[in-house]
Amino acid sequence: MLSAESASVVRATLPAVAGALDEITSRFYGTMFHDRPELLDGLFNRGNQASGAQRRALAGSIAAFAGALLDHPDTRPDALLERIAHKHVSVGVTDDQYTIVHKYLFAAIADVLGDAVTAEVAAAWDEVYWLMAGALIGQEARLYHEAGLRPGVIWRQWKVVERRTETPDVVSFVIRPADGAPAPRARAGQYVGVRLLMADGMHQVRQYSLSSAPGGELRRITVKRVAGTDGAPDGEVSNLLFDDVCRGDELTLSSPAGDVVLDDTDGAAPLVLVSAGIGCTPLTGMLAHLAAEESARPVLVLHADRSPAEHALRAETRELVERLPDARAVFWYERPGPEEPAARSGLMDLTGLELPAGAAVFLCGALPFMRGVRTQLLAAGVPARRIRYEVFGPDLWLADATG
Numbered sequence: 001m002l003s004a005e006s007a008s009v010v011r012a013t014l015p016a017v018a019g020a021l022d023e024i025t026s027r028f029y030g031t032m033f034h035d036r037p038e039l040l041d042g043l044f045n046r047g048n049q050a051s052g053a054q055r056r057a058l059a060g061s062i063a064a065f066a067g068a069l070l071d072h073p074d075t076r077p078d079a080l081l082e083r084i085a086h087k088h089v090s091v092g093v094t095d096d097q098y099t100i101v102h103k104y105l106f107a108a109i110a111d112v113l114g115d116a117v118t119a120e121v122a123a124a125w126d127e128v129y130w131l132m133a134g135a136l137i138g139q140e141a142r143l144y145h146e147a148g149l150r151p152g153v154i155w156r157q158w159k160v161v162e163r164r165t166e167t168p169d170v171v172s173f174v175i176r177p178a179d180g181a182p183a184p185r186a187r188a189g190q191y192v193g194v195r196l197l198m199a200d201g202m203h204q205v206r207q208y209s210l211s212s213a214p215g216g217e218l219r220r221i222t223v224k225r226v227a228g229t230d231g232a233p234d235g236e237v238s239n240l241l242f243d244d245v246c247r248g249d250e251l252t253l254s255s256p257a258g259d260v261v262l263d264d265t266d267g268a269a270p271l272v273l274v275s276a277g278i279g280c281t282p283l284t285g286m287l288a289h290l291a292a293e294e295s296a297r298p299v300l301v302l303h304a305d306r307s308p309a310e311h312a313l314r315a316e317t318r319e320l321v322e323r324l325p326d327a328r329a330v331f332w333y334e335r336p337g338p339e340e341p342a343a344r345s346g347l348m349d350l351t352g353l354e355l356p357a358g359a360a361v362f363l364c365g366a367l368p369f370m371r372g373v374r375t376q377l378l379a380a381g382v383p384a385r386r387i388r389y390e391v392f393g394p395d396l397w398l399a400d401a402t403g
């Protein structure tokens with residue numbers, strides 16, 4: 001895959017490039033948005049730009065891909081890119097845009113590394129970039145095709161048929177296509193992009209997991225409003241949805257995307273669905289799907305939250321678990337309450353909990369929570385390959401996740 005000459009140059013320069021990736025990606029986005037400000041209007045997430053999360057995710061993905069190519073020069077590590085391809089499709093990335101990214105990324109590499117970027121070094125990294133881009137373009141073309149979409153033409157109007165307050169900070173929107181045509185096919189665990197016009201005239205896109213079963217004409221998203229901490233501003237899209245969107249309003253949504261899906265697992269294998277906070281949404285969608293299918297799979301639902309009152313979709317989770325013949329739930333609360341007398345107190349702790357043998361595990365919650373639970377699961381003998389996770393932001397865990 002990677003030519004022998006390029007492999008030796010990439011091997012020799014990977015430490016220098018990896019060490020400078022933060023500066024390179026920071027300069028890359030800076031110059032690209034300076035020259036192409038339209039890319040911040042309805043494509044890139046400016047919250048992730050401000051926090052630096054997108055820059056770190058891009059750097060991590062390049063380092064992981066290059067490292068995997070060096071370990072196995074004959075194989076293109078496409079599996080590493082699946083999540084990115086789904087995210088790209090959920091925001092409408094098109095293949096012509098790879099030339100734009102290439103131009104600014106390679107100018108940034110040359111600026112940051114200076115004379116170290118000889119023609120030979122540039123050519124070797126060019127090969128890595130186009131291997132990565134080629135894999136992404138191929139995967140994205142397939143995803144657009146499977147969804148019956150023209151590349152980049154992804155937005156559709158949906159009507160809010162119900163708005164439901166779940167907790168003081170979480171609201172659900174039940175939606176259907178505004179034109180009355182069938183809802184696009186979705187898989188349990190997937191998310192949609194929601195595109196809103198902000199007060200300054202720019203559009204912003206955020207992803208929200210489908211918290212309902214993926215069949216039928218109705219879909220549901222469940223949104224937690226994000227408060228700014230340590231002087232950072234409040235989250236702009238979640239608060240706009242929370243404050244302004246009512247029954248009867250229209251929302252602009254992209255087609256369902258996401259590679260952390262229930263139907264990728266062996267249909268008979270037991271399931272363990274582990275979440276914290278608003279991370280319950282994709283897992284509730286999976287649970288609702290299992291209930292709709294009258295599944296007999298053993299299911300263990302584990303959820304941690306601050307208190308029962310702040311646990312979104314709590315009653316529904318209980319009800320879905322009741323409907324399934326072989327499911328049970330265990331909840332942990334930092335501040336337990338009378339609504340859940342059997343719940344455990346404190347943070348999630350799997351000690352002494354019997355996990356079904358051979359289970360497929362889905363994790364969703366903040367990164368520190370997922371890292372902690374994954375460590376506990378590995379210690380309990382669950383193989384890493386059976387643990388799938390969804391991150392509610394740019395994936396800063398990519399390099400780890402292949403282990």
Ligand SMILES: Cc1cc2nc3c(=O)[nH]c(=O)nc-3n(C[C@H](O)[C@H](O)[C@H](O)COP(=O)(O)OP(=O)(O)OC[C@H]3O[C@@H](n4cnc5c(N)ncnc54)[C@H](O)[C@@H]3O)c2cc1C
Pocket residue numbers: 045046047048050051191206207208209210222223224225226227228229232233234235236237238239258278281282390391392393394
């Ligand atoms: C696959 C996926 C599924 C998801 N599913 C759900 C779901 O089901 N439900 C749900 O509620 N959310 C979900 N999310 C999260 C959601 O997409 C948004 O990230 C979330 O709603 C916050 O968006 P926002 O626009 O409100 O915040 P943003 O404006 O994007 O801000 C995000 C964070 O960045 C900080 N920030 C913003 N600007 C700055 C700055 N200038 N300096 C420093 N910090 C700054 C903010 O304080 C905030 O903490 C999901 C995300 C992904 C990727």
Ligand code: HEM
Pocket residue numbers: 039043044045048049054057058061062083084087088091093094097098099100101129132133136393394395396
């Ligand atoms: C080889 C080239 C590319 C690589 C390696 C790459 C890598 C990534 C990564 C790692 C993410 C974060 C995924 C996640 O959520 O975990 C991402 C998201 C994204 N990418 Fe790319 N990308 C590439 C090309 C492009 C191109 C050509 C465009 C279009 C101009 C683009 C636009 C985006 C957007 C808009 C997001 C979402 C940003 C956000 O939500 O903050 N990418 N990409």
